[in-house]
Amino acid sequence: MNHAISIKNVSKFYGDYRAIKDISFDIQDNEFFTLLGPSGCGKTTLLRMIAGFEIPSGGVIKLHGTDIQSLPAHQRRVNTVFQNYALFPHMTLAQNIGFGLQMLNWSKEKIAARVDEMLELVHMRPFASRMPSALSGGQQQRIALARALAPKPEVLLLDEPLSALDLKLRQSMRDELQQLQRDTGITFIFVTHDQEEALAMSDRICVLAEGTVQQISSPNEIYENPNNKFVADFIGETNFMPVTINSHDNATVSVTNPLGIELNVPNKGFSQGQEATMSLRPEKISINTPGLEVNLQGKIVHRTYMGGYTHYKVRTENATELRISKRNTISNDTEYNLGQQVDIGFSKASVRVLSQ
Numbered sequence: 622m623n624h625a626i627s628i629k630n631v632s633k634f635y636g637d638y639r640a641i642k643d644i645s646f647d648i649q650d651n652e653f654f655t656l657l658g659p660s661g662c663g664k665t666t667l668l669r670m671i672a673g674f675e676i677p678s679g680g681v682i683k684l685h686g687t688d689i690q691s692l693p694a695h696q697r698r699v700n701t702v703f704q705n706y707a708l709f710p711h712m713t714l715a716q717n718i719g720f721g722l723q724m725l726n727w728s729k730e731k732i733a734a735r736v737d738e739m740l741e742l743v744h745m746r747p748f749a750s751r752m753p754s755a756l757s758g759g760q761q762q763r764i765a766l767a768r769a770l771a772p773k774p775e776v777l778l779l780d781e782p783l784s785a786l787d788l789k790l791r792q793s794m795r796d797e798l799q800q801l802q803r804d805t806g807i808t809f810i811f812v813t814h815d816q817e818e819a820l821a822m823s824d825r826i827c828v829l830a831e832g833t834v835q836q837i838s839s840p841n842e843i844y845e846n847p848n849n850k851f852v853a854d855f856i857g858e859t860n861f862m863p864v865t866i867n868s869h870d871n872a873t874v875s876v877t878n879p880l881g882i883e884l885n886v887p888n889k890g891f892s893q894g895q896e897a898t899m900s901l902r903p904e905k906i907s908i909n910t911p912g913l914e915v916n917l918q919g920k921i922v923h924r925t926y927m928g929g930y931t932h933y934k935v936r937t938e939n940a941t942e943l944r945i946s947k948r949n950t951i952s953n954d955t956e957y958n959l960g961q962q963v964d965i966g967f968s969k970a971s972v973r974v975l976s977q
């Protein structure tokens with residue numbers, strides 16, 4: 622397998638503070654790879670080490686198999702797009718895109734052709750001779766992307782590039798970024814703390830917390846099969862319940878839980894008597910839907926209407942509160958009222974049991 626980036630036992634200290642703790646993983650060629658985590662988890666530090674703006678305190682970073690430790694930032698075939706665009710204000714858009722190519726001593730003809738190609742790629746050809754100040758935020762970010770892609774970097778690093786844009790624009794730029802990655806075939810490493818952005822765009826997501834990797838998987842796998850409580854909590858909504866691991870054999874364990882249901886799950890290295898957490902996503906629970914594997918009675922104690930969805934809180938007979946998310950469809954736009962008694966149901970296969 623051809624790795625665009627290979628990170629091996631990398632750590633980073635700022636003084637005594639260990640911002641990155643012995644991290645190892647590989648990023649495939651032509652992958653849209655996202656570093657996701659809360660503020661301060663070390664995403665930017667990791668990105669800056671790949672770019673060459675920070676030096677690792679230990680470990681090795683390879684770009685297509687070559688150790689880049691001794692290469693200064695400008696000699697790495699890696700470019701970065703920042704949150705604040707950082708366009709040169711006194712240059713036209715075409716000059717902005719061409720500037721890096723001039724620095725690389727490309728010929729005038731080659732620069733003109735590449736600038737044109739890049740303007741076309743980001744749908745900005747008619748604006749070639751405008752100044753950056755005459756553009757909207759989204760347009761400026763497109764030019765920043767074109768400028769970063771122009772020298773054909775092996776890897777493009779994107780440091781929260783959408784966070785300065787308003788919500789609608791951010792959402793439409795997600796599609797554009799994904800398309801841009803496919804069109805160019807360049808490996809993208811995208812940094813964000815926005816889980817929706819990560820789910821929407823990535824081939825794989827790396828969830829970081831306090832300088833360590835929590836999980837690296839596809840968006841679907843991260844959401845459906847989180848490795849631990851942190852990942853389940855950080856990505857999407859869920860209901861957590863404390864549980865105890867009971868009898869177990871090698872393959873499965875039985876789990877004592879607040880819902881009082883009989884539950885056996887695969888044994889992922891649990892020990893007898895271990896305290897763990899059960900996770901059940903709100904959209905995996907149905908209200909008044911007959912025929913589901915588990916059926917419980919409860920009362921609606923909270924309702925939030927969201928248009929396409931209604932979020933409910935239901936208190937079960939044994940006083941566990943569950944959040945339930947119901948999609949409002951043509952065939953089912955029933956609204957339940959506060960205080961109403963309802964049946965709730967789900968499948969045991971939707972339950973995840975996570976070590977703490």
Ligand SMILES: Nc1ncnc2c1ncn2[C@@H]1O[C@H](COP(=O)(O)OP(=O)(O)OP(=O)(O)O)[C@@H](O)[C@H]1O
Nearest residue numbers: 635638640658659660661662663664665666667814
């Ligand atoms: N130059 C520095 N000197 C000292 N500590 C730093 C420095 N840069 C980052 N840190 C610390 O290292 C940790 C990781 O920072 P980093 O910027 O990588 O986090 P992040 O996940 O990108 O956060 P954010 O989403 O807020 O940008 C933080 O605790 C931060 O305070």
